[in-house]
Amino acid sequence: AQSVTQLDSHVSVSEGTPVLLRCNYSSSYSPSLFWYVQHPNKGLQLLLKYTSAATLVKGINGFEAEFKKSETSFHLTKPSAHMSDAAEYFCVVRPGGYQKVTFGIGTKLQVIP
Amino acid sequence: DVKVTQSSRYLVKRTGEKVFLECVQDMDHENMFWYRQDPGLGLRLIYFSYDVKMKEKGDIPEGYSVSREKKERFSLILESASTNQTSMYLCASRLPGPNTGELFFGEGSRLTVL
Numbered sequence: 001a002q003s004v005t006q007l008d009s010h011v012s013v014s015e016g017t018p019v020l021l022r023c024n025y026s027s028s029y030s031p032s033l034f035w036y037v038q039h040p041n042k043g044l045q046l047l048l049k050y051t052s053a054a055t056l057v058k059g060i061n062g063f064e065a066e067f068k069k070s071e072t073s074f075h076l077t078k079p080s081a082h083m084s085d086a087a088e089y090f091c092v093v094r095p096g097g098y099q100k101v102t103f104g105i106g107t108k109l110q111v112i113p
Numbered sequence: 114d115v116k117v118t119q120s121s122r123y124l125v126k127r128t129g130e131k132v133f134l135e136c137v138q139d140m141d142h143e144n145m146f147w148y149r150q151d152p153g154l155g156l157r158l159i160y161f162s163y164d165v166k167m168k169e170k171g172d173i174p175e176g177y178s179v180s181r182e183k184k185e186r187f188s189l190i191l192e193s194a195s196t197n198q199t200s201m202y203l204c205a206s207r208l209p210g211p212n213t214g215e216l217f218f219g220e221g222s223r224l225t226v227l
Binding site: 009032034036041042043044045046049051090094100101103104105106 | 117148153154155156157158161171203205214215216218219220221223
């Protein structure tokens with residue numbers, strides 16, 4: 001069985017300050033991990049993915065995430081928040097070779113001018 | 114540019130009505146999915162299809178059925194809509210195989226059942 005825990009349902013940062021969105025997972029098999037972003041009234045868009053290559057993964061719009069197996073974590077970071085980053089972010093786990101994925105409940109990021 | 118299109122962005126239906134939600138993808142993907150999204154619950158899988166005429170129940174299939182007659186189209190059917198099916202419905206598609214993973218999403222269909 002697999003699960004995903006997003007540790008914060010809401011995060012608020014000031015524009016220009018760092019962003020940290022936390023995600024912990026559990027998986028019976030070597031997982032693939034993903035972060036998706038959803039802007040209001042839109043579908044989800046892939047930010048980045050980890051599929052057992054480099055543990056530090058770079059994504060779009062300056063986001064990156066580090067896979068830490070010992071901590072079962074896949075936290076999403078960005079050095080400097082922009083107003084356009086305000087959205088909801090979902091961490092997703094897919095156990096190796098398995099069809100189904102599991103979504104976290106999401107973290108809403110608010111960026112204050 | 115890849116595209117997943119959901120035919121209706123907003124629908125309002127009455128309790129007991131039959132509801133069809135249509136999804137079309139232009140990427141020749143074998144796998145297609147229907148999720149519902151509710152605040153505080155994230156995305157929950159209703160049904161998925163790994164090829165034409167194939168379907169498998171997800172985590173919350175009760176009250177829903179699906180149809181996949183053509184590769185590019187995956188329909189979600191609510192036989193008799195109820196108020197607890199008021200939600201945002203998201204369709205997604207993906208290439209098959211253990212090393213692929215990215216889901217491509219439509220923009221969603223927001224259904225209100227009165």
